[in-house]
Amino acid sequence: MVRSQKQSPGRADDIVATTIEFITENGVGQLRTVDIAKRLGVSTGLIFYHFETLANLVEHAFAVAAERDLTQLRNTLDRVATEPVLDRLRAVLHHYGPTGNALGWRLWIESWSAGLHDENLRKVVKNMDSQWRQTVAMLIAEGVGSGEFHTPDPHGAAWRLTLLLDGLAVQSVALGGAVTTEEIHRWTEDALRNELGLPAPSA
Numbered sequence: 711m712v713r714s715q716k717q718s719p720g721r722a723d724d725i726v727a728t729t730i731e732f733i734t735e736n737g738v739g740q741l742r743t744v745d746i747a748k749r750l751g752v753s754t755g756l757i758f759y760h761f762e763t764l765a766n767l768v769e770h771a772f773a774v775a776a777e778r779d780l781t782q783l784r785n786t787l788d789r790v791a792t793e794p795v796l797d798r799l800r801a802v803l804h805h806y807g808p809t810g811n812a813l814g815w816r817l818w819i820e821s822w823s824a825g826l827h828d829e830n831l832r833k834v835v836k837n838m839d840s841q842w843r844q845t846v847a848m849l850i851a852e853g854v855g856s857g858e859f860h861t862p863d864p865h866g867a868a869w870r871l872t873l874l875l876d877g878l879a880v881q882s883v884a885l886g887g888a889v890t891t892e893e894i895h896r897w898t899e900d901a902l903r904n905e906l907g908l909p910a911p912s913a
Contacts, residue, residue, distance in 0.1 A: 722760040724750060729771040734817045738768060738824045769830050772821050776838040783845060795858060796908075799849040803898060806842055807875040808882045809891050815883040843868050853906065860907030867905040874901050 728749050732741055743754045743764055761767040783805060790801045808815050818835070825832035847868035853859030861867045875898065881888040902908060 721752075721756065725752075725757055725760060725767065726771050726774050729767055730775050730817065733768075733771065733820055734814050738820045741768065743767070765828065768824065769828065769834065772817075772824075772831055773834045775817055776834055780838060780841055783842065787845070795849055795853045795856065799846065799853070800902075802842075802845055802849065803871060803875065803902075806846075806872060807894060807898065808879040809894055815879045819880060819884050839872075843872050846872060850906065861905055871898075871901055871905060874898070 725746060728746050729741070732745060732749070741764070743757050746767075747754045747757055757767065761770060783802065786801055786805050787798070790798045793801075821831065821835045825835050847864050850859055850861065850864040850867050854861060854864055875894075878889055878894050878897070882891075882894065899911075903910065
């Protein structure tokens with residue numbers, strides 16, 4: 711349970727932001743309340759006052775990070791709202807993948823690991839993934855409806871495209887650049903053509 715912030719405006723937000731930074735830099739397995747307290751120059755008691763347990767703090771931090779990423783997704787959709795559906799889909803996939811501007815794939819790879827042992831955290835991550843995939847599926851379905859895309863299964867195509875980017879993110883981020891940015895772009899474009907029945911690029 712997260713306590714009210716009325717007696718300490720902004721302090722809980724500072725704790726969460728610092729926790730997100732620490733997990734991104736060092737991993738969730740290295741997280742200790744004393745490290746967060748030291749970075750902020752506060753007592754560990756203040757952290758426990760707001761969040762009661764380290765597990766609550768971690769879950770809340772990932773929930774805040776997820777909402778930030780989803781807000782960025784909505785901003786991306788607003789920014790490209792008048793563009794053709796293929797361009798909108800590319801913008802969303804670029805933002806989703808390890809070449810985009812999402813909060814950080816290091817954080818989400820950490821969340822997959824931590825979620826194996828925390829059901830509440832797993833729900834946070836699953837909800838975020840679901841909203842991303844629903845957005846991709848919605849755009850594919852729109853393209854099918856307009857005759858620009860050709861696939862009998864927009865939902866399956868959305869899963870396959872995002873799973874490809876999940877795997878490429880692991881290779882690029884967790885395994886120290888095992889694939890290049892150019893390869894990620896090229897393979898994503900290949901997958902788009904194959905999934906959506908798009909013509910090959912002209913020579």
